Amino acid sequence: xxxxxxxxxxxxxxxxxxxxxxxxxxxxxxxxxxxxxxxxxxxxxxxxxxxxxxxxxxxxxxxxxxxxxxxxxxxxxxxxxxxxxxxxxxxxxxxxxxxxxxxxxxxxxxxxxxxxxxxxxxxxxxxxxxxxxxxxxxxxxxxxxxxxxxxxxxxxxxxxxxxxxxxxxxxxxxxxxxxxxxxxxxxxxxxxxxxxxxxxxxxxxxxxxxxxxxxxxxxxxxxxxxxxxxxxxxxxxxxxxxxxxxxxxxxxxxxxxxxxxxxxxxxxxxxxxxxxxxxxxxxxxxxxxxxxxxxxxxxxxxxxxxxxxxxxxxxxxxxxxxxxxxxxxxxxxxxxxxxxxxxxxxxxxxxxxxxxxxxxxxxxxxxxxxxxxxxxxxxxxxxxxxxxxxxxxxxxxxxxxxxxx
Numbered sequence: 001x002x003x004x005x006x007x008x009x010x011x012x013x014x015x016x017x018x019x020x021x022x023x024x025x026x027x028x029x030x031x032x033x034x035x036x037x038x039x040x041x042x043x044x045x046x047x048x049x050x051x052x053x054x055x056x057x058x059x060x061x062x063x064x065x066x067x068x069x070x071x072x073x074x075x076x077x078x079x080x081x082x083x084x085x086x087x088x089x090x091x092x093x094x095x096x097x098x099x100x101x102x103x104x105x106x107x108x109x110x111x112x113x114x115x116x117x118x119x120x121x122x123x124x125x126x127x128x129x130x131x132x133x134x135x136x137x138x139x140x141x142x143x144x145x146x147x148x149x150x151x152x153x154x155x156x157x158x159x160x161x162x163x164x165x166x167x168x169x170x171x172x173x174x175x176x177x178x179x180x181x182x183x184x185x186x187x188x189x190x191x192x193x194x195x196x197x198x199x200x201x202x203x204x205x206x207x208x209x210x211x212x213x214x215x216x217x218x219x220x221x222x223x224x225x226x227x228x229x230x231x232x233x234x235x236x237x238x239x240x241x242x243x244x245x246x247x248x249x250x251x252x253x254x255x256x257x258x259x260x261x262x263x264x265x266x267x268x269x270x271x272x273x274x275x276x277x278x279x280x281x282x283x284x285x286x287x288x289x290x291x292x293x294x295x296x297x298x299x300x301x302x303x304x305x306x307x308x309x310x311x312x313x314x315x316x317x318x319x320x321x322x323x324x325x326x327x328x329x330x331x332x333x334x335x336x337x338x339x340x341x342x343x344x345x346x347x348x349x350x351x352x353x354x355x356x357x358x359x360x361x362x363x364x365x366x367x368x369x370x371x372x373x374x375x376x377x378x379x380x381x382x383x384x385x386x387x388x389x390x391x392x393x394x395x396x397x398x399x400x401x402x403x404x405x
Contacts, residue, residue, distance in 0.1 A: 004172045005405070007249040008237030010082030011345045012075055013332040014050035014230055018082055023349040026357040027378040031214045031331050033228050038192050046201040048213040049192045050230030050333030061147070070108030070134040072338075073143050075233040076188030079341075080144045083184065083235035087249065099152025099180040100141045103167035103187035105160045105337030105392070106196070108135025113195045144186050152180040157337075160392030161297075162260075163187060164234060164340025168400050169258035171238050181240050187341025188233035197229060203268060205301065217334075218361035219298035219327035220305045220369040227299040230333025234341025236348075252348040253402040256385075257286030263395025270304050270391055276311040278397035282387065283315060286401040291316070291323045292381065293356055295347050295388040296373075298327025299334055306368040308389065319371055324381065326374040330360040340390040340398060351383045351404050 009019050014032025016022030025032075032050045041047035057066045057074035060081050066074070115131045133139055138156040145154050153174055157166040164187030171183035200206050207226040209216035217228040244251055259281025263274030275297075283291075297308055316322050328346055335342055350356055355378050362375035383404070390398045 001176045002178065003241035004175045004238050004255045005241050005244050006236050006252040006255065006348060007239050007244050008083040008087030009252065009345045009348060010079040010086060010235040011233065011342050012052060012078045013232030013335065013342055014052055015332055017055060019345055019349060023346065026328055026331055026346065027355050029358055029360050029376060031360060033213045033216055033333055035213060036192060036197070039194050041197065044197055044201065046197050046206045046208055047210045048216055048228055049197065050228060051192060052231055068130045068134055069143055070111045071190035072104055072107060072188045073134070073140050075190055075231065076140045076144060076186045077147060079188065079233035079235035080148065080184060080186045083237050084148055087237040090247070094181065095149050096151045097181040098150050099154060099174060100145050100150050100184045100186065101155045101167040101171035102138065102141035102144065103157040103163035103337050103341060104137045104140055104189055105158065105163050106189065106191045107137035109191040109196050110193050111135040113193050140186060140188055144184065148184065150184060159396045160394055161334065161336050161339055162390040162392035162396045162398040163337035165344065165388065165390035165398030165400055166260065167341065168236065168344055169260065169398060172255045172258060175238060175240050181243050183238045185236045185238060185341060186233065187338045189336040189338035190231040191336060192229055192231055200229060207300065215361050217300045217330045219296065219300045219330055219359050220366065220373045221362050222364040222366035224300045224302060224305065226301055227329065228333040230335040232332065232335045232342055233338050234345045236341065236344060251405060253351055254405050255400060256403045257282040257401035259285065259399045261397045265395055267395070268393050270307055271395065272307040272311050274395055275308060275389065275391050275397045276314055278399045279311060279315045279389065282399040282401050289385045289403065291385055291387055292383045293323050293350065293386045294325040295343050295386065296325050296327040297389040297391045298329055298359065300329055304391065309369045309371055312371065322371050324356055324372045324374050324379065326357055326359040328357055340388065343388050344400060347386045347388050347402055351386055351402065354380055354382060356381050
């Protein structure tokens with residue numbers, strides 16, 4: 001089976017519009033969570049989120065075309081452009097062997113919400129002709145493939161908060177099985193709308209620390225009370241190893257393991273067993289290497305953080321064998337379907353720079369969360385093998401393991 005490496009990275013989120021500024025802000029412990037400005041949250045139980053501010057989509061697509069795509073596509077185009085530029089291809093690329101693997105949990109929720117209101121207030125004849133093509137999840141891959149003339153496989157993962165990680169494993173499988181030589185992975189989400197925030201709030205999944213947004217998302221801390229919604233995008237260029245070496249590409253790491261599983265338990269309450277089986281599959285595929293760092297799913301919800309901690313300990317045979325583990329959701333919120341993409345980019349930046357981003361807002365230990373979460377301060381470390389976890393509603397789990405080469 002062919003080897004797969006990562007040769008380009010891009011991301012945008014509430015603390016940075018590119019990979020360098022984002023990772024620098026993560027390591028500095030900055031927080032992008034604040035009072036919502038995208039809509040008026042006055043009547044909502046939850047009024048905070050990690051918004052991407054001061055972003056002009058006309059920077060990545062024709063200003064006349066902006067209204068034809070929803071915000072998650074704008075953010076995805078931004079991250080994809082950075083990853084493609086980072087990979088530094090020549091003009092001799094075979095585009096029919098270059099595909100895309102896109103991901104989003106919800107897709108164009110702003111467009112869905114807006115046009116639903118139009119139907120009720122102005123009638124169905126006023127629906128925008130751009131509504132459907134701007135809202136469909138697979139249009140992320142469609143817009144990005146058109147922008148970069150990618151004519152290989154065009155895939156989409158719609159697996160809630162595991163979608164970004166699943167998009168990486170699907171892209172890797174495509175290259176490993178000779179379905180393409182290169183794949184651009186793009187995971188994007190922008191669901192901070194009245195329906196999005198109100199819907200998650202109705203489930204009691206969100207933190208209600210409206211008066212203190214910078215400290216609302218607190219993964220693994222005993223005072224955690226739910227996640228905070230974020231938005232953004234992460235992008236990775238994957239290539240077949242020999243092809244990347246032949247063109248002298250800058251190789252961030254090799255993908256040596258991935259695993260997927262289903263809880264088959266409950267649609268919203270995560271199990272311990274499902275994530276553990278996904279981790280076991282990835283770990284076994286990787287050859288059971290020494291893990292130097294785990295980028296946790298770490299949502300800041302009571303059950304997820306407890307279960308993820310227990311699963312990692314069982315995977316590695318006890319707390320004494322577990323490497324440092326941190327969650328960046330305290331800084332940028334939970335970017336849902338984009339989370340796996342952004343967190344994979346973060347893992348590779350951490351490997352490149354030898355710095356583990358911290359888990360911010362970790363103040364009071366929880367007896368059920370007893371690992372080293374790199375609390376509040378970034379840490380220098382030699383990182384050769386890292387694992388990234390993503391778990392989603394519906395009981396869908398994804399794990400990917402990278403190795404420096």
